[in-house]
Amino acid sequence: MVKLVVGLGNPGKEYAKTRHNVGWMVLDKVANQFEEPFSKEKFKGVIAEIQSPHGKVILLKPLTYMNRSGESVAEAVKFYKLNPEEILVISDDLDMPVGKVRMRKEGKHGGHRGLMSIEEKLGSSRFPRIKIGIGRPERKEMVANYVLQPFSKEQLPIIEMAIDEATRWVTEIIDGKPIEAKTCSF
Template identity: 50%
Template structure:
């Protein structure tokens, strides 16, 4: 069993914002895999699919970004998932819009959703797939920037990055994060 947790904030007001790119990837995966719909479970929107005989869970925490770990922790406890079997997909200010980076583990890097996951899973040893959203070009605070929609000139990079992120998730399921890192880290924008 494996799980993909996309980070974001619930509700229409946040639907297309930079902070919700993790939700966007999970939605694209669900569409790609033909899932049977999300249901309310584990303080999130949850779905289960079978890929090549393997159960794969999709989760979009509905606890807001800063408490994402509560939903992921509840799912992990229920299914007895090791942190290494939970791939977290989220936004990264330090990567240019559209760029991807995988990691096998690590600190939160200041991301509050990841801080919550580390606290609730009791470990930093879960794989991550970060999607670049870039930094604000003005002196705008990061907290307001991440809650804005992508600019039209960013949209083409973001749509391609979401599709490429889905490819990376599928590669993780088949071959692991090292292969994802070899293929997607350090390259050009998606």
């Protein structure tokens, strides 16, 4: 049973609508659906507490910036005495096309520095994850700038559908549906 849902992103208005912040975008929608605001600063992040049919579920948006997300997650895991399997992490993925959404029970970081930080701090990669494809820039040296830019006008409706689908999956998991491997594309 998932007890902590983490959306990866970067704090600050300048990052709010960027590709790297799709995890935060999903959590914002989930919090809105449950009418629970992100009202507390805790665990080097902001949290919203949701009452599910199976107990309390914490939504966490780390404020440590992407590369140090594991610090925030590790504090929450320690406080709530959670196993990695009780954490669901939502992140962007450069290696999937824009609009592809994938859920797995566990996996590898694939070079994603936020996931890498979490795996390092937890000492495990055995946590469920939802990845949302943001595509890759044409040239490799542009990756750092690319992830910190907003989606193009053409990509925006596609990514909004992907975020809505990921939000639906998270809501179902909070309501008690077991995590299963699945993929969809828009």
